[in-house]
Amino acid sequence: MICKEVVERLSEYWSNELDEATRNEITAHLQSCPICRQEWALMQSAMNALRNAPVLEPSPELLFRIKSAVRAKQMRRPVLIWRWQWVMAASAAVIVLVALSFPLLQMAKEKARSTKPFIAEMSTPALPSPSLKLSPQPIPSEPSTPLALSPSPSPAERIAKPKKATVRRGKERQPRGKLLEEMQIASEREEMPPLQIPTGERTFEGQPKDTPTEIAPPIEHSAPQIAQLPAEPRSVQFRAELELGRQGRASGAGNIEPALGLQGPTGQQGVTGQPSPALSAPMAGVRKGVGAETKPLAVVEEQFALRQQFGGGLAQAPLASPVNLRWMRFEPVVVGKVKLWELALRAETPQIVTVSVQPSEKVEILNAQKPAGEERLVVLHNVLPAGREISLPLLVKAAELGARRLLVTVETADRKTFSWWCIFPAMERESFPQLRRSIPIQVEQWTVTDLLAHLAWEGKIAFLLPEHFANRTVTLPTGMTPIANILASLERQLGGRWVRIGSTFNFSSPSSTLVVPMLKQ
Amino acid sequence: MQDERHSDEALVLKAKRGDTNAFDLLIERHYKRIYNLAFQLLGNLEDAADATQETFIKAFEQIRRFRGDSSFSTWLYRIAINTCRDMIRRNRTIAFSQLSPEDEQPDFDPAALTEPNPNEVLMERERAELVWLVLDQLPKEAREILVLCDMQGFSYAEVAAILNLQEGTVKSRLHRARNAFKKAWEKLTREQMMPSKRQKGGDVK
Numbered sequence: 099m100i101c102k103e104v105v106e107r108l109s110e111y112w113s114n115e116l117d118e119a120t121r122n123e124i125t126a127h128l129q130s131c132p133i134c135r136q137e138w139a140l141m142q143s144a145m146n147a148l149r150n151a152p153v154l155e156p157s158p159e160l161l162f163r164i165k166s167a168v169r170a171k172q173m174r175r176p177v178l179i180w181r182w183q184w185v186m187a188a189s190a191a192v193i194v195l196v197a198l199s200f201p202l203l204q205m206a207k208e209k210a211r212s213t214k215p216f217i218a219e220m221s222t223p224a225l226p227s228p229s230l231k232l233s234p235q236p237i238p239s240e241p242s243t244p245l246a247l248s249p250s251p252s253p254a255e256r257i258a259k260p261k262k263a264t265v266r267r268g269k270e271r272q273p274r275g276k277l278l279e280e281m282q283i284a285s286e287r288e289e290m291p292p293l294q295i296p297t298g299e300r301t302f303e304g305q306p307k308d309t310p311t312e313i314a315p316p317i318e319h320s321a322p323q324i325a326q327l328p329a330e331p332r333s334v335q336f337r338a339e340l341e342l343g344r345q346g347r348a349s350g351a352g353n354i355e356p357a358l359g360l361q362g363p364t365g366q367q368g369v370t371g372q373p374s375p376a377l378s379a380p381m382a383g384v385r386k387g388v389g390a391e392t393k394p395l396a397v398v399e400e401q402f403a404l405r406q407q408f409g410g411g412l413a414q415a416p417l418a419s420p421v422n423l424r425w426m427r428f429e430p431v432v433v434g435k436v437k438l439w440e441l442a443l444r445a446e447t448p449q450i451v452t453v454s455v456q457p458s459e460k461v462e463i464l465n466a467q468k469p470a471g472e473e474r475l476v477v478l479h480n481v482l483p484a485g486r487e488i489s490l491p492l493l494v495k496a497a498e499l500g501a502r503r504l505l506v507t508v509e510t511a512d513r514k515t516f517s518w519w520c521i522f523p524a525m526e527r528e529s530f531p532q533l534r535r536s537i538p539i540q541v542e543q544w545t546v547t548d549l550l551a552h553l554a555w556e557g558k559i560a561f562l563l564p565e566h567f568a569n570r571t572v573t574l575p576t577g578m579t580p581i582a583n584i585l586a587s588l589e590r591q592l593g594g595r596w597v598r599i600g601s602t603f604n605f606s607s608p609s610s611t612l613v614v615p616m617l618k619q
Numbered sequence: 620m621q622d623e624r625h626s627d628e629a630l631v632l633k634a635k636r637g638d639t640n641a642f643d644l645l646i647e648r649h650y651k652r653i654y655n656l657a658f659q660l661l662g663n664l665e666d667a668a669d670a671t672q673e674t675f676i677k678a679f680e681q682i683r684r685f686r687g688d689s690s691f692s693t694w695l696y697r698i699a700i701n702t703c704r705d706m707i708r709r710n711r712t713i714a715f716s717q718l719s720p721e722d723e724q725p726d727f728d729p730a731a732l733t734e735p736n737p738n739e740v741l742m743e744r745e746r747a748e749l750v751w752l753v754l755d756q757l758p759k760e761a762r763e764i765l766v767l768c769d770m771q772g773f774s775y776a777e778v779a780a781i782l783n784l785q786e787g788t789v790k791s792r793l794h795r796a797r798n799a800f801k802k803a804w805e806k807l808t809r810e811q812m813m814p815s816k817r818q819k820g821g822d823v824k
Contacts, residue, residue: 109797115790137801144753144804145797148769151750156654156668164646164672168679172639435669528665 099123104134108141159427162491163438170465170493421445421482421508421516425602426489428560430528431502436464436495441506441562442487443478449510453478453490456505460524463504464493474507496524501551505565517565521550529558531601533585536578546570546592549584557581560602567592567605627691634682642682646675649692652771653699659766660703661710662751670706674699689780696781700763707759749811753803761796768793 104127110116111124128135427440443451454474455463466475478490496502504520523529537556544552547568550561559581572591574584585596585603597604625644633641653674658667677698685694754762767778768789775793779786 106794106798108801109794112797140805141797141801143808144801145769147746147750147804148765148800150747151659151770152747154655154658154664154667156651156671160654160668160671161647161650163668164650164675165643167672167676168642168646169639171676171679436672 099127101131101134105137108138112141112145166465166491167436167493423518424604425562425599428600428602430601431494431496431522431524432527433496433499433524436493439492439494441490443482443490444487445482446484448484449482451480451482452476452509454507458503460497461502461504462495464495465491499524499526501555519547519563519565519568520560521547521554522560523555523558531559532557533582534580536580539574539576539579542573542576544572544574546572553581553584563605631685631691642679649695656699656766656771657703659770660762661706662755666706670702674702693777693780700781749807753800753807756803757799761799764792765796765800
């Protein structure tokens with residue numbers, strides 16, 4: 099055997115796939131040939147490196163992300179199937195008319211027999227479009243046609259079969275069944291006591307980092323319950339403000355004395371405790387950048403932390419039930435990719451909340467569901483236990499580059515609504531906040547949302563802004579201005595604080611109230 | 620584990636009937652391996668996560684069409700590999716578009732943090748990283764086959780089923796791929812061992 103041959107067969111030699119004779123030959127050759135021996139050593143080291151490459155442990159969020167994405171897909175199905183049945187029913191009705199006016203029953207029967215197996219499969223389409231083409235076929239799915247016109251039982255039985263299957267399927271998936279309505283009422287009754295917590299609820303006690311077991315998608319819970327909610331116009335608009343987050347920045351609103359006794363006893367320690375190191379680092383940066391120019395703050399962080407969890411809302415707690423929203427997890431939105439966000443939702447009194455979203459154009463929330471007969475897209479309907487955060491996952495997908503918006507509305511059982519704007523950039527690829535960057539300001543007067551859209555895009559940051567600030571006007575000096583300065587200026591003009599968590603900014607207005615907007619202004 | 624009792628096949632049957640919990644179990648069972656496979660094929664953590672997610676979405680959408688000709692995992696891997704192929708194709712076009720001049724250096728570059736400090740690098744880790752570098756240099760086919768056979772440890776028959784090839788083809792491709800890997804490995808390890816020389820070479824050029 100010559101060297102070239104040996105070297106070529108080393109791979110098989112290594113994985114022991116050669117017959118014994120060849121193997122012995124190569125072994126003998128290796129013993130005598132130092133060059134081939136070197137090649138052999140190389141093959142061994144290369145293959146060992148390949149085989150022993152470390153096995154990666156995916157982040158715990160991945161599992162959650164996959165499951166929610168799959169569920170989001172699943173949730174879109176019922177709508178399609180519902181439409182399907184609609185089309186089927188409509189076309190079947192047409193056929194009834196046709197069949198009544200023409201004595202072509204025999205032909206219809208023939209047709210039904212031939213298409214029956216096809217129909218059985220058709221009840222699980224992935225896309226709605228074929229349904230339109232196929233609409234003449236569901237003749238057999240409408241029992242009234244054959245039953246009314248043909249007394250013979252055997253074809254009717256046969257024909258009724260696929261229809262039965264469809265109906266059952268519909269019942270399973272159909273979002274507004276009476277059954278579900280009842281189930282939901284029952285579950286509400288069960289879940290009202292704050293001690294019984296449904297899935298999806300998340301606390302921060304002790305561990306701010308989530309363990310995988312804790313991550314249970316609340317969507318599952320919410321899916322069938324949504325459609326039950328009324329779609330009437332809301333009579334009273336209430337305002338909520340943001341929780342100030344864990345950072346515990348003190349502010350001028352310290353003079354609103356919150357009655358500490360009102361705070362729920364559970365779940366607070368975890369949230370208000372020391373921020374995790376990962377969070378505190380970027381926040382320190384912002385404090386340097388933004389805080390330097392804001393009016394002096396009374397920094398008694400620990401003491402104020404609790405108070406600020408509730409913003410000014412706590413003082414008003416008897417009047418309204420404040421609901422707070424903040425970023426919990428944020429993935430920069432890259433065009434065309436599905437990203438998982440989580441907002442943390444929290445109330446001081448137990449609530450049943452319905453969270454809906456209203457994405458701007460070119461933004462899609464994949465886990466949102468549209469209850470029949472309603473305009474809004476609902477993402478969550480769940481019990482919110484007092485003083486604890488529950489996670490609100492959003493699967494976000496943007497279709498085009500640019501600053502994008504999303505209105506998140508939380509409606510409580512007593513029909514109070516609280517809204518926030520998410521303003522974020524849809525980027526070409528993930529990018530990191532660029533707060534030090536100076537950007538051109540060409541106009542003096544801005545509405546807050548326009549300004550934030552501008553900042554979101556330029557600074558690659560995402561904002562969460564209570565809705566009642568959205569149309570306020572702010573004035574800025576024109577010229578090149580660092581993003582951090584603009585944010586500081588917004589704080590002064592709106593009377594609130596930015597709380598940064600990673601690439602996200604929560605606007606918190608401890609001075610505003612829930613019932614009367616802008617008390618302090 | 621409680622779900623140990625259910626075979627993939629039983630879960631697939633349930634999932635076909637629309638049981639999401641069964642599908643969840645399938646996800647739990649396979650996502651780590653799919654994630655690793657995707658990483659080995661793509662060489663990027665974020666893309667690997669995306670590919671894993673996409674794989675399961677596709678699997679969920681198509682599970683009714685899964686006839687059970689092969690095992691579920693083979694079928695799933697086939698989807699995963701196709702997803703990764705698509706992604707590589709897509710990424711290639713992105714890579715070009717990223718060269719646009721309006722790009723600006725970000726204030727904070729996380730890559731700077733993950734870049735290993737030469738003094739702290741452990742031999743073991745270096746070697747693992749070298750594997751990715753070498754794999755990156757190989758043609759797509761060679762990489763796929765090495766990943767499946769040598770990294771994921773599938774048998775020839777399984778790989779043949781996943782890639783839709785004859786077993787003989789798998790074998791011959793594997794041996795060719797291993798030789799290619801060895802060659803690239805040799806070149807890179809040599810460069811790594813003599814970094815000073817490499818720098819000098821750069822200066823001369």
